[in-house]
Amino acid sequence: MVIEKICCLGAGYVGGPTCSVIALKCPNIKVTVCDKSTERINQWNSDKLPIYEPGLDEVVKQCRGKNLFFSTDIAKSIQEADLIFISVNTPTKTFGNGKGRAADLKYIEGAARMIADLATSNKIVVEKSTVPVKAAEIIMKILRANTKPGVEYQILSNPEFLAEGTAIVDLVEADRVLIGGEDTPEGQRAVQELCWVYEHWIPAKNILTTNTWSSELSKLAANAFLAQRISSINSLSAVCEATGADVSEVARAVGRDSRIGPKFLEASIGFGGSCFQKDILNLIYLCECLNLSEVAAYWQQVVNLNDYQKTRFTRKVIESLFNTVTDKKIAILGFSFKKNTGDTRESPAIYVCKTLLDEGAKLHIYDPKVETDQIYYELTTPYVTNEPEIVRKNIEIHNTAYSAVSGAHALVLCTEWDEFKELDFKKIYEVMMKPAYIFDGRKILDHEQLINIGFHVQTIGKRLSRTGSIRAQGSQTLP
Numbered sequence: 001m002v003i004e005k006i007c008c009l010g011a012g013y014v015g016g017p018t019c020s021v022i023a024l025k026c027p028n029i030k031v032t033v034c035d036k037s038t039e040r041i042n043q044w045n046s047d048k049l050p051i052y053e054p055g056l057d058e059v060v061k062q063c064r065g066k067n068l069f070f071s072t073d074i075a076k077s078i079q080e081a082d083l084i085f086i087s088v089n090t091p092t093k094t095f096g097n098g099k100g101r102a103a104d105l106k107y108i109e110g111a112a113r114m115i116a117d118l119a120t121s122n123k124i125v126v127e128k129s130t131v132p133v134k135a136a137e138i139i140m141k142i143l144r145a146n147t148k149p150g151v152e153y154q155i156l157s158n159p160e161f162l163a164e165g166t167a168i169v170d171l172v173e174a175d176r177v178l179i180g181g182e183d184t185p186e187g188q189r190a191v192q193e194l195c196w197v198y199e200h201w202i203p204a205k206n207i208l209t210t211n212t213w214s215s216e217l218s219k220l221a222a223n224a225f226l227a228q229r230i231s232s233i234n235s236l237s238a239v240c241e242a243t244g245a246d247v248s249e250v251a252r253a254v255g256r257d258s259r260i261g262p263k264f265l266e267a268s269i270g271f272g273g274s275c276f277q278k279d280i281l282n283l284i285y286l287c288e289c290l291n292l293s294e295v296a297a298y299w300q301q302v303v304n305l306n307d308y309q310k311t312r313f314t315r316k317v318i319e320s321l322f323n324t325v326t327d328k329k330i331a332i333l334g335f336s337f338k339k340n341t342g343d344t345r346e347s348p349a350i351y352v353c354k355t356l357l358d359e360g361a362k363l364h365i366y367d368p369k370v371e372t373d374q375i376y377y378e379l380t381t382p383y384v385t386n387e388p389e390i391v392r393k394n395i396e397i398h399n400t401a402y403s404a405v406s407g408a409h410a411l412v413l414c415t416e417w418d419e420f421k422e423l424d425f426k427k428i429y430e431v432m433m434k435p436a437y438i439f440d441g442r443k444i445l446d447h448e449q450l451i452n453i454g455f456h457v458q459t460i461g462k463r464l465s466r467t468g469s470i471r472a473q474g475s476q477t478l479p
């Protein structure tokens with residue numbers, strides 16, 4: 001079979017960018033991205049795409065209507081496709097068996113049932129969503145139990161490694177593409193067909209093929225390793241604050257060892273995003289189910305340390321402000337989970353804001369890309385101690401950083417947007433209440449300059465000479 005038509009179920013952060021790049025690099029293949037949500041598909045067909053991703057607009061504009069289509073006509077797209085990507089969401093279960101840990105596979109199962117219902121010819125079905133090991137077996141069972149006469153399926157695992165904010169570059173210049181398939185002649189033929197798609201732009205040596213289960217586990221393992229590096233450096237940031245060492249210097253020194261490498265050693269207020277926590281919890285649940293409790297406990301600690309880092313930072317803000325933020329105006333700069341994305345899923349800013357709101361603070365929030373409604377949504381659902389209406393009264397969303405900081409007791413920087421480095425802090429100092437506090441949760445500001453202006457400054461993993469922290473003054477240890 002030569003792949004002429006591809007269908008993708010799920011037009012989200014993965015399905016949209018991935019298929020746009022496939023369409024760009026494979027002009028001979030017709031790519032249709034489908035979603036159950038008509039609103040999402042309408043946005044993909046409009047001038048304002050549903051997600052912000054540098055470089056994505058250009059790719060979509062170049063291909064849309066030529067060989068790239070966004071559609072709600074799932075039946076037609078499935079029927080005409082040779083290959084179907086399943087790129088649906090796999091959130092952590094919020095109830096029932098495995099609550100808070102296991103991946104909820106209801107959307108995967110739903111997608112498999114749709115394919116089984118609608119397909120009338122042979123299909124290669126590719127699991128692109130991140131799933132627990134052996135999830136392909138579920139898809140296989142559903143498809144093969146409902147096969148129409150003459151229809152055959154091959155199921156492949158092809159996890160996605162793109163990071164938000166750099167998705168287009170990550171897709172165009174992928175370190176590797178991973179494809180897992182069944183160890184049968186038909187399975188291996190399907191693997192080669194998907195390899196052929198990627199070989200339009202990825203060097204063959206960077207396309208790794210494995211068995212299905214290794215491929216599924218490698219995705220969870222890659223995220224667990226990356227998150228573990230962040231928790232490791234964040235754990236050391238606490239040691240730095242307590243001793244006078246500087247975590248950036250430690251990271252530079254440690255990262256120079258070529259066996260360790262310099263990337264992903266940036267101490268922060270904690271990792272966020274829709275993947276790291278969900279995928280580690282997924283791995284932990286898998287280990288528990290396999291009676292590997294020591295392994296589960298090992299990875300659980302990565303998540304625990306991340307929670308500790310978020311709590312530690314927020315506690316520092318409150319303690320520095322004389323242990324009360326009630327009725328104080330606090331400017332929050334950055335709400336997305338990292339720069340260059342409008343995505344707020346599991347953003348550490350949510351924890352910081354909710355805790356401050358619970359303590360009675362009035363928040364003035366600015367983020368260059370997050371929509372106002374999204375901020376309200378994140379802060380009012382779920383787990384708030386106050387009623388949503390009360391919470392809303394204590395939040396104001398701003399269009400600029402300058403208006404957010406006006407009259408504020410403190411500025412809390414939660415996301416490392418480049419534009420925050422360019423702000424005129426002399427101007428900001430003038431309009432803030434005194435003493436004026438800055439809490440740099442991303443270590444991106446010029447702290448010496450801020451201290452010279454007159455700010456009390458605190459950051460992650462470094463003790464600054466003028467911190468303003470009651471606990472820090474005359475004390476060798478920070479909370």
Ligand SMILES: NC(=O)c1ccc[n+]([C@@H]2O[C@H](COP(=O)([O-])OP(=O)(O)OC[C@H]3O[C@@H](n4cnc5c(N)ncnc54)[C@H](O)[C@@H]3O)[C@@H](O)[C@H]2O)c1
Nearest residue numbers: 009010011012013014035036088089090107111129130160
């Ligand atoms: N976001 C990332 O950066 C990233 C990177 C790598 C892997 N992943 C994984 O990829 C998967 C998708 O993540 P995402 O961030 O794109 O999720 P998302 O929530 O942005 O998008 C998923 C989309 O699937 C749609 N959907 C659900 N069931 C459907 C069905 N049966 N038919 C058609 N559409 C359906 C939903 O309406 C939604 O729009 C997850 O498993 C995630 O872990 C995400």
Ligand SMILES: O=c1ccn([C@@H]2O[C@H](COP(=O)(O)OP(=O)(O)O[C@H]3O[C@H](CO)[C@@H](O)[C@H](O)[C@H]3O)[C@@H](O)[C@H]2O)c(=O)[nH]1
Nearest residue numbers: 160161162163164230264265266268271272273275337338
């Ligand atoms: O040194 C670092 C690097 C990252 N982060 C934080 O970690 C989180 C995740 O960042 P990143 O990994 O860059 O973004 P994601 O889009 O979540 O991408 C991760 O999750 C995706 C979904 O599975 C994978 O495909 C990617 O390979 C993997 O990097 C963010 O809050 C970052 O601010 C740090 O605190 N310090």
